[in-house]
Amino acid sequence: MNKTQAKMAEAKAFSSVEKTALVLLGMGEDAAAQVLQHFSRDEVQRVTRAMANLSGIKSEKAKGVIQRFFDDFRAHSGIRGASKEYLSNTLRKALGNDLAKGLLNNIYGDELRNNIQRLQWVDPEVLAKFIAQEHPQMQAIFLAYLPPESSSRVLSKMPPDYHDELVYRIARLQEIDHEVARDLQELIERCIDHVSVSHSAPIDGAKQAADIINRFDGDRGQLMEMLKLHDESVVSDIEENMFDFMVLGRQRDNTMDVLVQAVAVELWAMALKGSEIQLQQAIKRAMPQRMVKNLEDEMALKGAVPLSRVEKARQDIMQIAREMAENGDIELLLYQEQTVE
Template identity: 75%
Template sequence: MNTAELKQKPMLSYVEQTALVLLGMGEDAAAKVLRHFTRDETQRVTKAMAKLSGIKSDSANGAIQSFFDDFRQHSGIRGASKEYLSKTLRKALGNDLAKGLLNTLYGDEISNNMQRLQWVESDVLARFIAKEHPQMQAIFLAYLPAESSSAVLKCMPQDEHDELLFRIAQMQDIDHQVASDLNDLIERCIEQVSVSQSAPLSGVKQVADIINRFEGDRGSLMEMLKLHDEDVVSEIEQNMFDFMVLGRQPEETMDRLVQQVPMELWSLALKGAEIQLQLAIKSVMPQRMVKALEDDMEVRGAVPLSRVERARYEIMQMVRELDEADEIELVLYDEPRVE
């Protein structure tokens, strides 16, 4: 979200979001939650509860959805059932708000599941859904990433293309039962593909990922691997060029990157990053820049994983260019040095 959008649409603070969730719970449930707050937290939240008024449905949806996203991320529970969430949200928010929020929650769930199918061959997916009802075929195509959906459509009978696209164009949302049926279809597709096809695996990339996260002596490990095959080690080094490597760069390298990379990219790229990596990058930043970065990350809230990955990719492209121009010394691992 850019600055102009933020000015047009003020965001609720975390305290106000908490107040909104508590108000939606009802008196008994809210009282039980407040018992676990400190005195200061209770005062701040109850003050916000008293002042809340005229909250738009978009703000209410955002606050409740953020609560459930955080719950699913941090809880050991895999998540409440659709039926449980549906009943709870309807009691707390009423039918209209609950319906909108549930559609958002399960639309995200379906989209995430569909991401798993984008690596399956298009003709395989086309054959799999060939016997499904045209409406289910259209829903399936609608939730696939656009590039994959287009490739699957091409593999289907040409005289069906216009009808499927027209059905997709008319879609607004899908009810919970259809969402459940679609998820079942996705699971059956994945199960069939896993049985009929061998799973692709890049051993070199896997080794690079392992070494990037290895907390022992990477240098000695790479030297031992060179005894097996230096060409393989060269391939591994190419695949080690990952955002993770920034956590072990010398200070002068990171100083240069901090100057080169825009704040917006750091803010996106560090979302969900491991704490040690975040600390390593922030340690070379001026304190005012660290404060600005943390504020920007907090304002952004949850962001799509695709945007995070894109930001990391752009940063690493800058790193590669600087490394190739000999403007920085990129360290993939601590190599043995001699005088």
């Protein structure tokens, strides 16, 4: 492959939007602004997002895309991506202050949301303590950008007499300027650094082991017997965590015949939302045809439901199954034990 072919191959690696972004980055703010004036709103959004995201594009690759701007690119070691200042100046000249401000807020608002997503797995109490010393407005902005489930858990760990003020501040938020966005980004980065340095990642080993065994396609009984050779108390802990909804798909027919009658159709309909087809079929096989019809109608009627309600329904059914097993009404198999003649 000669140099010309190599450059053409490199150019094809970029999408048309990325090629446009490269050209605009090399043109300078004034020229780029004039070009953007002729774009549709959707085109402006797509191209400016690409301009913001481009990074590490070396001059050699850029020349394959925009050779007529060779002299301009030769003075640089590479295109590192459009800064907020560059995009702000370019968009302001192309669209005016108000439109430029709105578009930039969308671009960098998405960036903030993506970054703060990394904190949703952190213990809510840790996050609450970390932002405790921040100004109430920054606390409100921080909570506003967190996913709602995480935000509500963090809020619950903060002083109760302070909840209404924070929620009020969140409700009044409409947009944040670039300076506040930069402060929030710094807060997110400091929080990530703080968590990574001072906190270990908690994990429930017994629950994780139980989840693995529940989904293990091999001989679960033999695996459990081998684990008992290590430590029987560990096996007991694992078994306590094996009461997972999916184990219902491998129960004996007589067990399921009794269980389906003990659980209301409405509860089954909620619990089976989003479950594997094989599990649904196993449970339906144990039901009378009329009950199956009622179940399917109920599931269709419910439509989309929150995952938390589905998980709660599954836990309720497994609690019923566990109590019935303890009372001797059913024999609930967590795994198939080895047998001898």
